Amino acid sequence: MRAKKTYSQADLKKVINELATTFADRIHLSQSICDQHGQGEDSYGCIAPDAVIYPFSNEEVAQIVTLCNRYKIPVIPFGTGTSVEGHLLALNGGISIDLSEMNQIIEINPADMDCRVQAGVTREDLNLALRYDGLFFPVDPGANASLGGMAATQASGTNAVRYGTMRQAVIGLTVITPQGDIVKTGTRARKSSAGYDLTQLLVGSEGTLGVITEVQLRLHPIPEQIRAAVCSFDNLAGAVDTVINTIQLAVPIARMELLNALQMEACINYSKLAGYEASPTLFMEFNGSEGAVKEQIALVEDICSEFGGSNFKWADTTEARNELWTARHQAYHAALNLKPNSKALTTDVCVPVSALAKSILKAEQDALASGLLCPVVGHVGDGNYHMLIIFDQDNADQEHKAKELSKAIVENALALQGTCTGEHGIGFGKKDYLLKEHASAIGMMKSIKKALDPNNIMNPGKVVDL
Amino acid sequence: MRAKKTYSQADLKKVINELATTFADRIHLSQSICDQHGQGEDSYGCIAPDAVIYPFSNEEVAQIVTLCNRYKIPVIPFGTGTSVEGHLLALNGGISIDLSEMNQIIEINPADMDCRVQAGVTREDLNLALRYDGLFFPVDPGANASLGGMAATQASGTNAVRYGTMRQAVIGLTVITPQGDIVKTGTRARKSSAGYDLTQLLVGSEGTLGVITEVQLRLHPIPEQIRAAVCSFDNLAGAVDTVINTIQLAVPIARMELLNALQMEACINYSKLAGYEASPTLFMEFNGSEGAVKEQIALVEDICSEFGGSNFKWADTTEARNELWTARHQAYHAALNLKPNSKALTTDVCVPVSALAKSILKAEQDALASGLLCPVVGHVGDGNYHMLIIFDQDNADQEHKAKELSKAIVENALALQGTCTGEHGIGFGKKDYLLKEHASAIGMMKSIKKALDPNNIMNPGKVVDL
Numbered sequence: 001m002r003a004k005k006t007y008s009q010a011d012l013k014k015v016i017n018e019l020a021t022t023f024a025d026r027i028h029l030s031q032s033i034c035d036q037h038g039q040g041e042d043s044y045g046c047i048a049p050d051a052v053i054y055p056f057s058n059e060e061v062a063q064i065v066t067l068c069n070r071y072k073i074p075v076i077p078f079g080t081g082t083s084v085e086g087h088l089l090a091l092n093g094g095i096s097i098d099l100s101e102m103n104q105i106i107e108i109n110p111a112d113m114d115c116r117v118q119a120g121v122t123r124e125d126l127n128l129a130l131r132y133d134g135l136f137f138p139v140d141p142g143a144n145a146s147l148g149g150m151a152a153t154q155a156s157g158t159n160a161v162r163y164g165t166m167r168q169a170v171i172g173l174t175v176i177t178p179q180g181d182i183v184k185t186g187t188r189a190r191k192s193s194a195g196y197d198l199t200q201l202l203v204g205s206e207g208t209l210g211v212i213t214e215v216q217l218r219l220h221p222i223p224e225q226i227r228a229a230v231c232s233f234d235n236l237a238g239a240v241d242t243v244i245n246t247i248q249l250a251v252p253i254a255r256m257e258l259l260n261a262l263q264m265e266a267c268i269n270y271s272k273l274a275g276y277e278a279s280p281t282l283f284m285e286f287n288g289s290e291g292a293v294k295e296q297i298a299l300v301e302d303i304c305s306e307f308g309g310s311n312f313k314w315a316d317t318t319e320a321r322n323e324l325w326t327a328r329h330q331a332y333h334a335a336l337n338l339k340p341n342s343k344a345l346t347t348d349v350c351v352p353v354s355a356l357a358k359s360i361l362k363a364e365q366d367a368l369a370s371g372l373l374c375p376v377v378g379h380v381g382d383g384n385y386h387m388l389i390i391f392d393q394d395n396a397d398q399e400h401k402a403k404e405l406s407k408a409i410v411e412n413a414l415a416l417q418g419t420c421t422g423e424h425g426i427g428f429g430k431k432d433y434l435l436k437e438h439a440s441a442i443g444m445m446k447s448i449k450k451a452l453d454p455n456n457i458m459n460p461g462k463v464v465d466l
Numbered sequence: 467m468r469a470k471k472t473y474s475q476a477d478l479k480k481v482i483n484e485l486a487t488t489f490a491d492r493i494h495l496s497q498s499i500c501d502q503h504g505q506g507e508d509s510y511g512c513i514a515p516d517a518v519i520y521p522f523s524n525e526e527v528a529q530i531v532t533l534c535n536r537y538k539i540p541v542i543p544f545g546t547g548t549s550v551e552g553h554l555l556a557l558n559g560g561i562s563i564d565l566s567e568m569n570q571i572i573e574i575n576p577a578d579m580d581c582r583v584q585a586g587v588t589r590e591d592l593n594l595a596l597r598y599d600g601l602f603f604p605v606d607p608g609a610n611a612s613l614g615g616m617a618a619t620q621a622s623g624t625n626a627v628r629y630g631t632m633r634q635a636v637i638g639l640t641v642i643t644p645q646g647d648i649v650k651t652g653t654r655a656r657k658s659s660a661g662y663d664l665t666q667l668l669v670g671s672e673g674t675l676g677v678i679t680e681v682q683l684r685l686h687p688i689p690e691q692i693r694a695a696v697c698s699f700d701n702l703a704g705a706v707d708t709v710i711n712t713i714q715l716a717v718p719i720a721r722m723e724l725l726n727a728l729q730m731e732a733c734i735n736y737s738k739l740a741g742y743e744a745s746p747t748l749f750m751e752f753n754g755s756e757g758a759v760k761e762q763i764a765l766v767e768d769i770c771s772e773f774g775g776s777n778f779k780w781a782d783t784t785e786a787r788n789e790l791w792t793a794r795h796q797a798y799h800a801a802l803n804l805k806p807n808s809k810a811l812t813t814d815v816c817v818p819v820s821a822l823a824k825s826i827l828k829a830e831q832d833a834l835a836s837g838l839l840c841p842v843v844g845h846v847g848d849g850n851y852h853m854l855i856i857f858d859q860d861n862a863d864q865e866h867k868a869k870e871l872s873k874a875i876v877e878n879a880l881a882l883q884g885t886c887t888g889e890h891g892i893g894f895g896k897k898d899y900l901l902k903e904h905a906s907a908i909g910m911m912k913s914i915k916k917a918l919d920p921n922n923i924m925n926p927g928k929v930v931d932l
Contacts, residue, residue, distance in 0.1 A: 111714055111820035154659040165657050167666075168634070183906045189816040190848045191631050192885035193620040193670050195892055195900050195929055196911045200633075200666030204659050221716045248577055250687045291757045350655040354577035382656045419658035426661055434661050440649045444918065445662045451917030452910065463661055 003047050005093035011071040015095075016051055018067060022060065026101075028052040037076075037096040040083035041143070041332075043343045043393075044429060049076060049090040054101045058174055058182045058213050064097060065211060065457075066180030072455045077207040079149025080122060082141075084346055085427025087153065087206055091461035097211060099148055105129050106214065113219040114171060114188060119148025119212050126217075135219040138163035141423065142329040148212045153425040154204030158328065161247075161381030162254040162287065163220060165423065170203050172216035177209075178453040186216055201448070206425050207459035209452050223287035226254075227297065228315040228324055231304045232281045236260055236364060238308035239280040240357045243380045245303045247353045251296050255285035256381035257328055260364070263335060263375035263388075270334030271327035277311060282380075283328055285321075328377070335375040335388045342373075343393040345402045349413035350384035350422030359416055363387050363409045370405045372398065384422030411436075426463045434463070469513050471559035477537040481561075482517055484533060492520040492567070503542075503562040506549035507609070507798075509809040509859075510895060515542055515556040520567045524640055524648045524679050530563060531677060531923075532646030538921045543673040545615025546588060548607075550812055551893025553619070553672055557927035563677060565614055571595050572680065579685040580637060580654060585614025585678050592683075601685040604629035607889065608795040614678045619891040620670030624794065627713075627847030628720040628753065629686060631889065636669050638682035643675075644919040652682055667914070672891050673925035675918050689753035692720075693763065694787045697775040698747045702726055702830060704774035705746040706823045709846045711769045713819045717762050721751035722847035723794055726830070729801060729841035729854075736800030737793035743777060748846075749794055751787075794843070801841040801854045808839075809859040811868045815879035816850035816888030825882055829853050829875045836871045838864065850888030877902075892929045900929070 020027055028034070029051050038048035050073075055061045068075050074094025081088060090096070102118035105126065109115065110133040117126060124144045126137050139150060141157035149155075151173065156165035163169075172186025175198075185198040202209060233239040239258055246253060258280070259267065265278035284300065286293045304312060315324045327334075336344055351359045360376065367374035367387065378385025389405055391398035410420045410433050420426075420433035435442055445464050449456075456466055486493055494500070495517050504514035516539075521527045534541050540560025547554060556562070568584035571592065575581060576599040583592060590610045592603050605616060607623035615621075617639065622631035629635075638652025641664075651664040668675060699705040705724055712719060724746070725733065731744035750766065752759045770778060781790045793800075802810055817825045826842065833840035833853065844851025855871055857864035876886045876899050886892075886899035901908055911930050915922075922932055 109818070109820065111710075112818040113714075113716075114818075154663075156657055160657060167657070167663070177910065181906065181909065183910055185904070185907050187885045187903070188818045188883040189850070189885045189888065190819065191622055191626060191633070191816055191850065191888050193814075193887045193889050193891040194885045194896075194903050195670075195907070196675075196914060197620075197633070197666050197670055198907055198910055200663050201914075204661070204663055209662075244577075248579075250579075289761055291761055295755055295757055348659075350653075350657055352575070352578040352580075352654045353656065354575065384655070384657065417654040419653045419655045419660045421659045422655065422657050423659050425659045430660075437653070437660050438651070440647065441651050441661070441664055443647065444643065444649055444664055447917045448662060448667075448914060451913045 001045065001047055003090050003093040007071060007073050012050055012073060015067050015071050015073055019053065019064060022063060023053055026054040037078050037098060038088060038090050040081055040086065040088050042084040042086055043345060044086035044089060047089040047091060049096040050093055052096045052098055054098050056101055058176065061097060061176045061211050061213050062180040062182055064095065065176050065178060068095060069178050069180065069455055069457055072457060074457050074460050075211065076459050077152065077211045079120065079146030080144065082143035082145045083153065083427060085424050085429045087425065087427040087462055089428050091428065099146065102213060108133060110135060112188065114216060115219060116214060116216045117147055118214055120146050122146050123150065130219065134222050136222050137217060138220055139166055139169050147215045147217065151203050151212050151215050152205065152207050156423040158255045158257055158379055160379060161256055162252055167200065167203055169218050170199060170215055171218055173199050173202055173212055174214035175202055175210040175212050178455065178458050188216065204425065206427060206462050208449060208463050209458060224289045225293045226285065226287050227293055228285045228321045230276065230281060230283055230313045230315065230324065231309040232277045232279045232311045234308045236280045237357060237361060239282055240360055240380065241307045242282060242303050242309060244353055244356055246300055247381055249299060251299050253284060253296060253300065253381060254287040255283065257283040258376065258378045258380040258385065259331065260376040262373065263331060263377050266334040266338050266375055267327045267331060270337050271330050273327050283324055331377045332388065335390060338373050339390050341392055341394065342390045345389040345391065345406050347387045347389065347406050347409050348421045348424040349409055349418055350382060351413050351416045351418030353383045355416040355418065356380060356383050359413055360385060362412050366405055366408050370401050372401060372405065382422065383418065428462055431465065467511065467513055469556050469559040473537060473539050478516055478539060481533050481537050481539055485519060485530060488526065488529060489519055494518040503544050503564060504554060504556050506547055506552065506554050508550040508552055509811060510552035510555060513555040513557060515562040516559050518562045518564055520564050522567055524642065527563060527642045527677050527679050528646040528648055530561065531642050531644060534561060535644050535646065535921055535923055538923060540923050540926050541677065542925050543618065543677045545586065545612030546610065548609035548611045549619065549893065551890050551895045553891065553893040553928055555894055557894065565612065568679060574599060576601060578654065580682060581685060582680060582682045583613055584680055586612050588612050589616065596685065600688050602688050603683060604686055605632055605635050613681045613683065617669050617678050617681050618671065618673050622889040624721045624723055624845055626845060627722055628718055633666065633669055635684050636665060636681055637684055639665050639668055639678055640680035641668055641676040641678050644921065644924050654682065670891065672893060672929050674915060674929050675924060690755045691759045692751065692753050693759055694751045694781040694790055696742065696747060696749055696779045696781065696790065697770045698743045698745045698777045700774045702746045703823060703827060705748055706826055706846065707773045708748060708769050708775060710819055710822055712766055713847055715765060717765055719750060719762060719766065719847060720753040721749065723749040724842065724844045724846040724851065725797065726842040728839065729797060729843050732800040732804050732841055733793045733797060736803050737796050739793050749790055797843045798854065801856060804839050805856050807858055807860065808856045811855040811857065811872050813853045813855065813872050813875050814887045814890040815875055815884055816848060817879050817882045817884030819849045821882040821884065822846060822849050825879055826851060828878050832871055832874050836867050838867060838871065848888065849884065894928055897931065
């Protein structure tokens with residue numbers, strides 16, 4: 001694919017020259033840097049922007065956006081580049097705004113358990129800064145993503161089942177509008193009914209309504225006790241039924257991750273996990289006071305054994321827990337490692353928990369019929385799972401089959417009143433699914449996009465087409 | 467005040483005649499019914515709409531709105547009329563859509579702990595319907611409000627500290643747009659990153675972007691154990707410090723309500739509470755498993771006694787709890803009862819919990835200086851409290867003083883990074899405060915309003931002026 005540009009090279013040159021007076025060596029035109037900013041960690045390939053700029057402040061971002069808006073040149077916000085839905089493709093050309101130099105932690109308020117950070121701060125950096133206050137920021141999508149990017153894609157991850165997603169975590173934003181206004185949304189109060197909730201409109205807007213430059217976040221106290229456990233099952237149905245029952249009993253479990261047999265095999269090989277079986281497995285974590293954790297564990301152990309769980313193993317030391325969650329976080333690379341020269345099409349459906357068995361078992365059945373390798377990892381406590389559909393990148397037939405399988409999984413999820421994306425966003429890749437999922441609402445979404453970004457310069461071609 | 471109408475009487479007549487063919491005796495023009503729909507439970511008085519209609523279905527609401535939009539006649543959604551910010555005033559005339567006949571519980575999904583209801587279902591009706599499933603809907607603003615109205619104003623109440631507000635409770639909506647489209651937002655999945663979050667944009671939009679006709683809600687299991695307690699304090703500072711410390715220790719307390727000495731006196735007299743003191747008091751509730759409740763209570767009792775709490779009383783029977791929470795819910799009427807011929811100006815600020823002492827103690831000081839009677843009730847676990855400023859309704863000087871005091875409380879809350887409204891909404895009464903609180907964001911709010919409701923027919927004159 002190539003960029004479809006609607007602006008002239010002369011205008012682009014004018015804009016870049018004008019920006020060069022402010023940004024000097026912070027504006028980059030080299031192919032390698034542009035290429036690096038034109039792709040995420042997905043299989044959509046690369047469409048490079050015309051330039052990459054590293055601003056330091058809200059005012060600098062406003063300056064870039066104002067100028068680009070005048071000449072109708074697209075801008076694409078860039079965090080750490082870990083998107084998996086083609087968010088970074090410069091479909092209509094334009095300038096990538098790399099926010100990694102906006103990496104200051106502006107304030108931490110331990111007494112109210114909130115903080116304010118610039119958009120380029122990563123979640124690991126934030127947690128490092130928080131550790132002396134006995135607090136942590138829970139949202140954990142696996143990648144060490146930037147908090148601005150996580151807000152933009154409404155990310156979540158392994159412990160959303162207990163602590164919520166970015167939707168619950170973000171209580172305010174600073175955003176630069178396409179007109180170059182610096183807008184502050186939200187307050188530091190725990191709740192507010194003051195006007196339209198722009199914070200929540202911008203969370204998940206994927207850079208299409210403005211550039212997020214600061215994020216106000218809710219934090220949590222580090223739990224008194226953290227215990228992790230692994231339990232393997234004879235079959236996938238047993239593992240999924242364990243999840244459904246745990247959630248229906250409202251056990252406040254902190255993480256509940258499912259790996260199917262193939263994914264376990266991949267992880268055991270890739271992360272050198274010793275003592276685990278290549279069978280359907282749940283990775284679990286319990287947080288809370290000593291008493292609360294004890295209660296939760298007793299309940300979940302009962303449920304596990306009722307549904308054929310065995311080989312219940314504890315990972316109680318920090319090292320054992322880290323080994324476990326590192327293996328979980330490496331699942332994607334482990335999966336790719338199953339087959340040389342392969343790519344993965346990552347699905348991201350989320351269904352009501354009661355429909356989880358139906359959804360996953362149907363997906364497994366379809367996967368089997370396709371003949372493709374399909375490891376599954378999932379934040380199943382939320383009803384969200386990823387089937388990674390592995391295909392040979394030089395085999396068009398396999399690629400076609402992978403796309404058909406992905407489509408079938410999404411359509412089944414929608415029929416079960418679920419969503420095509422639990423946490424990765426729409427980006428470039430899921431626009432057709434969004435049309436299907438929110439057929440009646442797409443008109444309102446387009447009206448909002450047109451009203452806030454009439455020149456369609458903010459990450460165009462993502463979420464909705466105008 | 468009188469309505470400022472921009473449409474002709476001839477057009478209004480045309481619209482009403484056309485609607486009469488569908489709605490027959492469900493369209494009302496009598497002054498008494500119109501008056502009843504032109505006011506809430508506040509001190510803004512009444513501006514009656516021209517007509518009141520009781521639709522049964524989404525399609526009927528769409529029919530009304532489409533026709534009104536064609537003739538640019540305002541529509542004002544009406545739930546149970548318990549708004550306290552002038553939401554129901556027909557400032558520009560128009561038609562009140564009373565949703566009380568849309569009172570069907572569409573589905574309850576116990577396995578996923580969610581449900582879908584028509585907008586006119588009240589929270590008490592819903593809880594009645596849920597009791598056999600062991601579930602409950604926690605958001606409790608005191609009044610038996612409709613769930614559509616609660617979504618529209620982003621209501622909360624006594625147990626938001628534990629269970630969140632309508633923002634967390636609403637996972638999807640059906641809304642009728644000003645163009646008469648029936649739009650469904652959200653899914654039944656626990657999370658989604660699919661497009662702009664219209665659900666969250668509409669929650670708290672106060673009927674200015676569309677008419678909410680159906681609400682999908684998250685439910686909670688009825689806790690194994692519920693224990694309520696009352697603790698009185700020598701002074702307000704001690705009670706507030708108890709709250710701050712409880713929240714900072716992240717105790718998952720279910721309710722934590724503060725009443726100042728004057729409010730306690732009012733409640734003791736009005737609700738005939740026996741055995742309580744007219745001193746600053748916390749009403750608390752603990753929910754959870756037996757073990758969890760025990761842990762929470764031990765912690766909070768310690769904190770209470772550290773800050774001068776005494777006379778710790780348990781209300782463990784259902785009757786005793788009901789007496790307690792009924793008295794709390796009657797606080798407004800109890801306050802009005804303090805003085806004959808009085809009105810109350812209800813404030814609704816919410817501040818970061820760490821700033822709660824500063825905010826309340828300053829408000830008490832200002833209240834003392836004003837010479838007015840000012841009982842205080844508050845959802846203080848959230849940093850939200852209501853000072854009810856009582857004034858003689860025939861005394862202009864007192865009314866002026868009340869408004870000045872209210873303004874001072876809001877300005878102080880904004881200086882402390884809080885909000886002018888924790889749960890009542892902006893409505894007609896707090897538009898100036900919204901301009902101050904979200905100065906940089908008001909332009910975006912107006913753009914959205916103009917884009918979605920270009921004829922400004924949806925509850926005009928509320929939230930933002932165009």
